[in-house]
Amino acid sequence: MSAPLRLVGGDGKERLRLWIRLLRVTREIESELRERLKSEFDTTLPRFDVMAALWRAPEGMMMSELSRFLLVSNGNVTGIVERLVADGLVARTGRDGDRRASIVRLTEAGRTAFSAMAAANARWIEELLGGVTRDDARTVAAILAAFRSPWEDDP
Amino acid sequence: MSAPLRLVGGDGKERLRLWIRLLRVTREIESELRERLKSEFDTTLPRFDVMAALWRAPEGMMMSELSRFLLVSNGNVTGIVERLVADGLVARTGRDGDRRASIVRLTEAGRTAFSAMAAANARWIEELLGGVTRDDARTVAAILAAFRSPWEDDP
Numbered sequence: 001m002s003a004p005l006r007l008v009g010g011d012g013k014e015r016l017r018l019w020i021r022l023l024r025v026t027r028e029i030e031s032e033l034r035e036r037l038k039s040e041f042d043t044t045l046p047r048f049d050v051m052a053a054l055w056r057a058p059e060g061m062m063m064s065e066l067s068r069f070l071l072v073s074n075g076n077v078t079g080i081v082e083r084l085v086a087d088g089l090v091a092r093t094g095r096d097g098d099r100r101a102s103i104v105r106l107t108e109a110g111r112t113a114f115s116a117m118a119a120a121n122a123r124w125i126e127e128l129l130g131g132v133t134r135d136d137a138r139t140v141a142a143i144l145a146a147f148r149s150p151w152e153d154d155p
Numbered sequence: 156m157s158a159p160l161r162l163v164g165g166d167g168k169e170r171l172r173l174w175i176r177l178l179r180v181t182r183e184i185e186s187e188l189r190e191r192l193k194s195e196f197d198t199t200l201p202r203f204d205v206m207a208a209l210w211r212a213p214e215g216m217m218m219s220e221l222s223r224f225l226l227v228s229n230g231n232v233t234g235i236v237e238r239l240v241a242d243g244l245v246a247r248t249g250r251d252g253d254r255r256a257s258i259v260r261l262t263e264a265g266r267t268a269f270s271a272m273a274a275a276n277a278r279w280i281e282e283l284l285g286g287v288t289r290d291d292a293r294t295v296a297a298i299l300a301a302f303r304s305p306w307e308d309d310p
Contacts, residue, residue, distance in 0.1 A: 014293050015292050023181060137169035147183060
């Protein structure tokens with residue numbers, strides 16, 4: 001993983017350039033996913049993200065955990081969860097009325113709905129990242145291994 | 156963009172795995188940048204993004220171009236630009252009162268403010284991506300070259 005004999009003389013902007021490219025890839029793809037989630041499933045990306053996080057935690061998550069995992073504020077997640085609850089896709093188990101400490105999980109309907117969206121999402125990613133060979137995909141994922149999320153179930 | 160001779164047999168999840176990792180990298184770093192921009196410059200990431208786009212277009216950009224470049228809706232950009240104009244960091248040249256067709260550009264104060272933020276941002280990225288060697292950074296950027304943005308001035 002390391003290059004101890006780093007070339008002297010590089011312009012020192014490799015990481016910034018990498019960052020700009022990473023941003024561009026994720027924004028372009030997210031923008032496309034956003035449109036497809038809207039047109040195919042009448043849903044939004046933040047909603048999909050919340051359901052994806054809950055999918056990986058069948059026993060449920062505390063709201064605070066969910067926010068931390070998604071790296072967004074508790075306030076943002078709360079509104080999304082409210083609507084998912086109203087739609088019958090998420091169930092909330094109260095804890096003495098303290099809403100922040102409540103546990104949320106996908107309902108059976110939520111799991112069914114999410115699994116259809118996740119399958120479509122996987123196909124879309126396969127297509128949108130089709131220009132990246134599988135070997136290259138493995139290479140990049142390995143280089144960025146430090147950013148593997150704790151919930152990730154792959155090696 | 157196509158992979159006609161796709162290998163049969165791999166588990167076929169390399170690209171999805173790559174995508175999850177790309178998302179995680181950008182979200183973790185964006186979350187950190189968001190906090191630092193707030194504490195060091197009392198500004199926000201969308202504001203920084205708008206100024207970064209305008210920095211690269213000294214002759215100015217139409218609002219619609221700016222939205223397209225940032226991959227966000229016109230409505231979102233409008234509010235940010237309004238505030239930058241109010242703060243004297245962005246100037247708007249009207250076009251017969253059609254606000255959507257107006258040209259916006261950084262003012263001199265905007266260029267000064269942005270260059271300080273951009274220098275800090277470059278140092279932060281260097282630090283946050285410090286675990287990625289320069290060689291690896293070059294490798295990843297090359298693999299993702301198809302996502303090079305038209306405004307990018309590097310090779």
